Amino acid sequence: MVVLSQPALDQFSLIQTCPYSTSLFNNIPSIDLSSPNANALTVEACQGFGFFKVTNHGVPLEFMTNLESEAIKFFNLPRCEKDKALGYGNRRIGPNGDVGWVEYLLLSASPKLIHQKNPESFRNALNDYVSSVKRVASKVLKLIAQGLRVEPRNAFSHLLKHQKSDSLFRINHYPPCPEPLQQLISGQNVVGFGEHTDPQLISVLRSNNISGLEICLMSGGCCSSDSVGSGSGSGSGRDGIRGGDCTWVSVPPDDDSLFISVGDCLQVMTNGRFKSVRHRVSANNLNSRISMIYFGGPPLDTKIAPLPQLMEEGEESLYQEFTWEDYKKSAYNSKLGDNRLGFFQKSSGQ
Numbered sequence: 204m205v206v207l208s209q210p211a212l213d214q215f216s217l218i219q220t221c222p223y224s225t226s227l228f229n230n231i232p233s234i235d236l237s238s239p240n241a242n243a244l245t246v247e248a249c250q251g252f253g254f255f256k257v258t259n260h261g262v263p264l265e266f267m268t269n270l271e272s273e274a275i276k277f278f279n280l281p282r283c284e285k286d287k288a289l290g291y292g293n294r295r296i297g298p299n300g301d302v303g304w305v306e307y308l309l310l311s312a313s314p315k316l317i318h319q320k321n322p323e324s325f326r327n328a329l330n331d332y333v334s335s336v337k338r339v340a341s342k343v344l345k346l347i348a349q350g351l352r353v354e355p356r357n358a359f360s361h362l363l364k365h366q367k368s369d370s371l372f373r374i375n376h377y378p379p380c381p382e383p384l385q386q387l388i389s390g391q392n393v394v395g396f397g398e399h400t401d402p403q404l405i406s407v408l409r410s411n412n413i414s415g416l417e418i419c420l421m422s423g424g425c426c427s428s429d430s431v432g433s434g435s436g437s438g439s440g441r442d443g444i445r446g447g448d449c450t451w452v453s454v455p456p457d458d459d460s461l462f463i464s465v466g467d468c469l470q471v472m473t474n475g476r477f478k479s480v481r482h483r484v485s486a487n488n489l490n491s492r493i494s495m496i497y498f499g500g501p502p503l504d505t506k507i508a509p510l511p512q513l514m515e516e517g518e519e520s521l522y523q524e525f526t527w528e529d530y531k532k533s534a535y536n537s538k539l540g541d542n543r544l545g546f547f548q549k550s551s552g553q
């Protein structure tokens with residue numbers, strides 16, 4: 204019989220599980236950012252999966268490993284020290300009762316706000332990495348504009364480069380999940396970070412070489428928060444996707460590449476041509492996983508609407524008009540797994 208200590212039981216009361224086992228998916232599009240057809244491939248990946256990885260991205264390996272080492276130092280501090288740090292969270296994700304087997308730092312990606320009280324070595328590592336990864340996000344958005352023949356070419360990327368860009372940076376640490384907990388819920392996985400789509404335009408993720416990230420592939424289409432069907436079966440209830448069969452697949456880790464995901468705003472700006480990918484992280488019982496994610500968001504007052512150039516004659520927007528501020532407010536009132544875009548979708552015939 205498995206006997207759990209009181210602290211372990213306390214933790215158990217907070218955890219969630221994903222009922223379905225996942226298989227490794229080896230067909231994640233991989234795009235060499237220096238190749239001449241990177242623009243067409245990027246558009247294809249955004250339309251087909253809403254998720255892909257990039258190589259030759261220009262972020263020095265040293266920036267990635269330095270920040271990872273600084274993050275490990277931080278997460279190894281005693282809990283009372285970590286609790287004092289700006290943006291530190293443990294188990295609780297967002298303001299509405301979501302939990303996961305994760306601790307994290309969630310910071311503004313604006314250079315002025317990024318650090319303050321952190322040690323200088325951590326601040327420098329954050330600055331180097333975030334400014335470099337932001338360039339990757341802008342480059343990908345430019346390739347997208349080029350691939351879609353949108354003018355000007357910075358139609359999307361200027362939103363991230365704007366000094367009021369509302370972008371975030373997050374470092375997640377998924378500690379190994381103790382064996383007794385895994386045994387208690389045998390056949391299921393403990394959720395590190397529950398299923399969701401990212402609300403912003405684009406996210407750029409790097410993780411160490413430990414698996415855990417999973418994406419939702421929709422049959423007959425893709426992975427979006429507004430595809431049609433019955434949901435993922437992961438207990439998301441009122442929330443989650445509607446429609447089609449969602450197959451969760453595991454993303455093979457690759458610590459040299461960066462993973463890009465389409466966010467809800469880019470889905471709207473392309474009037475649904477691109478899909479914001481649903482993803483989640485399951486906990487690992489042996490190894491710690493560290494991920495670092497840049498969430499590229501626009502200034503708060505930006506109107507999020509389909510780009511007129513992308514609309515065919517007679518095509519109507521699938522969404523009501525809103526600003527990023529409206530969307531953000533609504534997102535922060537929602538649960539992690541909710542279909543946030545659903546609140547802004549026009550009902551048919553409107």
Ligand SMILES: C=C1C[C@]23C[C@@]1(O)CC[C@H]2[C@@]12CC[C@H](O)[C@@](C)(C(=O)O1)[C@H]2[C@@H]3C(=O)O
Nearest residue numbers: 296297298301401402534535536537538539
């Ligand atoms: C439950 C929540 C956490 C989240 C804010 C929200 O109310 C709904 C969106 C969540 C999410 C998912 C992507 C990013 O990790 C994040 C920082 C974001 O912008 O939206 C988180 C939010 C969070 O952790 O605060």
Ligand SMILES: O=C(O)CCC(=O)C(=O)O
Nearest residue numbers: 373375396416484494496
């Ligand atoms: O940690 C990861 O790999 C993904 C986490 C995530 O999706 C998020 O923080 O929004």
Ligand SMILES: [Fe+2]
Nearest residue numbers: 399400401482
């Ligand atoms: Fe995410």
